[in-house]
Amino acid sequence: MKYEASIEFAQRMDQEDPIRSYRDRFHFPQFNGEDILYFGGNSLGLMPKTSKAGVNEELDVWGKMGVTGQHDRWEAYHEQLTDSTARLVGAKPSEVVVMNALTVNLHLLLVSFYQPTTDRYKIVIEKGAFPSDQYAMESQIKFHGFDPKDALIELTPRNGEKCLRADDILETLRSEGESIATILIGGVNYYTGQAFDMKTITDVGHEVGAYVGFDLAHAAGNLKLDLHEWNVDFAAWCTYKYMNSGPGSPGGVFVHEKHGNWEGPRFAGWWGHDKETRFEMGPEFVPITGAEGWQVSNAPILSMACLRKSMDIFDEAGMDALRTKSEALTGYLEFLLNTMEDKVSIVTPFDSKERGCQLSVMIHENGKKVFEQLGERGVVCDWREPDVIRLAPAPLYNSYSDVYQAVEILRSLMD
């Protein structure tokens, strides 16, 4: 696409954007009486205007029905999310469930998919993975009596580079192969914005005999995913970033159908028990077939109500249209930032197949101050030590004009 660095061009792109109307479905924080320039969807997505009604519906049912609502409505409430969740991550309905929060789900999944032996006991993650993943992996390794210094393989970029090279990842998987029990990589790295080739990593992980899982916090609702076809063993994600379902909203889980009748280890709870006999309250755990068998507790209905409203929007817009716009929108941000390459450099890969919507931008001088001043001028983005600002134009609600204005503000600060 041929971009131009002008507000007229950005406005023209907005007029031609076939999914521009979705912006009106969201509440924007206000800044000087106008919509703020919001690029924080990689942390917390904006609030759909329907969220409140969704929560109120459930509060009304609670008020009117009390516990009767539990049996008539909420017991199967999470099932209303199944089809749209499956569509979003490229799964079969039996392979997904919404439950708990992301790190909790990673732990629950590792109980099943990390079964170390004396020969095969290592976990592979990216160096600089989100700290919660790092802590979770280390604590799992220690829980099984191994030493993270030996049992945690951290995929590390080459000297002087920020992103991992695909060949280096595969080379490590092959060379360490026989000792690897589990691979757990972020589908998109939270810091660099680099997206990984999940299919190839899964293929090579399986060749060497490991389980392969992904933390999709920065990928779900951002990239087109095809978890079933890629043959991924397991995955988990949060729904408060690109999926716009509000602070602390419940996480999503994928378990491939080949593990649906799982007989190995898992931490059980009554919500994973066969639905037909759950309320017989028998002593023996009979798991539901598929991902739902990993549920432990009953569902947080009020935050699921927000997710349900948000998923309606994804179903309507469709990931194909969202991803098409996303590539063009992030491409525009990249184009504009590249006009100031003496002052900033982009850490995120330039190939759109290797990134989602986020660009991580290294500020050459006074980065923290520039970030703070962006906030004072009505640009919401975030700062990651030591010198990176992350900007995530979300195709559902960001416009080309947002992108143009934000970069102009950045340019004026740096001038």
Ligand SMILES: Cc1ncc(COP(=O)(O)O)c(C=O)c1O
């Ligand atoms: C990549 C990644 N993993 C894990 C987490 C932790 O999520 P939670 O607090 O829902 O467990 C986050 C949170 O932002 C994240 O970005």
